[in-house]
Amino acid sequence: MTVSFSSFVKSLAVNTARLSSASPWAAGKLTLVLGNESADLDSMVSSISLAYTLTQTSSVPAIPIINAPRADLSLRPDCNLLLTTTLALSGGSLHDLTFIDDIDLPSVIEKYTPADNYVVPGQLDVWLTDHNAPTSTQIFLEPFVRGIVDHHVDEGRCLGAETRDIEMVGSCASLVARMLREREPLVDSALAKMLLSPVLLDTANLSPTANKATDVDRAAVAWLLPQVQWAQMSATTNDDDDADSPVSLDVQNTTELYWALDKLKGQVSDLSARDLLRKDYKQWLVNDHSGSQWNVGISSVGYRLKKWVKRDGQEAIVAAVEQWVGERQLDIALVMTHGKAKQKGVKTYGRDLVVAFGERRMDKSSDVIAGLTASDLELTDFAKLQSTEQVRFYEQQRTEASRKQVFPTLKGVIESV
Ligand SMILES: [Mn+2]
Missing domain, CATH: 3.10.310.20 (DHHA2 domain)
Structure with a gap:
């Protein structure tokens, strides 16, 4: 049974409470999907879309976890605006997402750790995306890692993971898109837009001179592009270093989307x-x-x-x-x-x-x-x-x-x- 992206997005709101529940028996079987601690657009989108992809073939809830404190979102206007826009199109909001400081991750892991420390797959599974080894403060995740989807140099860890999809492509979101496409050839336009954005940002709009895009990135764009409804995007921000030109995601094509995201990402001159x-x-x-x-x-x-x-x-x-x-x-x-x-x-x-x-x-x-x-x-x-x-x-x-x-x-x- 396939789950629509909007019902997945609407279900996000219960995740933080589920992870804070008293026992694994109350929380049930779970899959956690973590992006990397820099929590850039690629990481955030990869964890959300990979969690969604996993729910297509399993009834176990897959929970995306944004691997940075919630307050840090204000440092990332590109993520803030893109996620606000695309989640809203699916009936959700940023409030519904689980950030790393919304939960006590070590205690979640402890609850699922058997007395004999012999971790059985299928109870609590962890997927890493946009990184392939748990960050130094999350080493305790390692025995639980069942899957990796990433585009960094393989650090050679978590070798027991059943899926190790590690390939040096421009954007990790392109690898998630490839996996999703095998399970669901047509996706919701909000998800198409969400996935397309980091691919454009990470490959400089597939620019040949930037030399970052691979065939996997180009295939992802070719698949996603016809599924995007441009007219839907309308949100603006005034949080800009150039006050008289607010950046809007109300754009009509990939080039405009790329420049808007690039401009938002570059708004750092007022940071301490x-x-x-x-x-x-x-x-x-x-x-x-x-x-x-x-x-x-x-x-x-x-x-x-x-x-x-x-x-x-x-x-x-x-x-x-x-x-x-x-x-x-x-x-x-x-x-x-x-x-x-x-x-x-x-x-x-x-x-x-x-x-x-x-x-x-x-x-x-x-x-x-x-x-x-x-x-x-x-x-x-x-x-x-x-x-x-x-x-x-x-x-x-x-x-x-x-x-x-x-x-x-x-x-x-x-x-x-
Ligand atoms: Mn990345």
């Missing part, structure tokens, strides 16, 4: 330094050569370093980064700033990299820096900024390397230290 660091953030544990564990955090910031320095000054940025390293107890923090900036009068896309060390690892900092500067990221010293031993500034010449490439590079460097 701390919000910039936490907006799109991921954290990992990495073992070095001697088996000692490093706490690694990478912030992706859609704001060029030059503009940020002009706005806040170098000292304030260094202070914010050091504060962040302390707050998250990091051994190493990378801040990847990226976006367009004027270079010799022409707006060009570029990347910069800030590398910061925690006190505990200062003795290893020069080894790590040597590894990073020798890597294919092609780092050069950032002109006009004075690096200290603790916080260093670089320009990253290899501009196509996003966090998907930078994390494996850093991991390799730490593993050899």
Whole structure:
């Protein structure tokens, strides 16, 4: 029996209460679908649409969990507006979604953990999407992971999962779309629009020059596009850095949708330094050569370093980064700033990299820096900024390397230290 997207959306409202219920006998069999902790548009849409996909072949409720605090949604105007619009079209709202701080995840897991610790599939199953290993603060999920749908480098974990659909495509939502299409060739227009959006955003509107789209992404767009009803989209926001041009999703084609989402995503110039660091953030544990564990955090910031320095000054940025390293107890923090900036009068896309060390690892900092500067990221010293031993500034010449490439590079460097 197939479930319509609108009845799935209407059922979301009971999920938080279900997860807070006293016992697994009261909550019953469950599937949790988690996106990654950066909770960007791809992650949010992938977890919602994958949960919906799973309900097509199973009567067990699949609950999407947005893997970031609810308040962080205000840092992501693109997610806020797209989800508000598409959920409303299906008779739901953002309030109905379960965010990670709406529930006590460790206690949910504990309730489903048998006394002998032998986890039986089918009681509580976890699916990971837009990541393929539980984040460092959610390692306890690992025995419950039954499925993975992701587009990052395979970290080689959760090898017992029955489904490991890991493929380096532009957008994770394209992989979910492919899976959904096998089960349901025609989908609701609100869902088509929801799935289409991260695919456009992650592939720069399938641009050949951006070179991010794969055949899987193109197939997803070709499948979804005829199912979108453009006239339905109408919502605007005034939360804009350019006050006289509110961004609207009342658009008529993919190009307009892409530019509207891109503009919304780029509205970061009014965020504080701390919000910039936490907006799109991921954290990992990495073992070095001697088996000692490093706490690694990478912030992706859609704001060029030059503009940020002009706005806040170098000292304030260094202070914010050091504060962040302390707050998250990091051994190493990378801040990847990226976006367009004027270079010799022409707006060009570029990347910069800030590398910061925690006190505990200062003795290893020069080894790590040597590894990073020798890597294919092609780092050069950032002109006009004075690096200290603790916080260093670089320009990253290899501009196509996003966090998907930078994390494996850093991991390799730490593993050899
Ligand atoms: Mn993604």
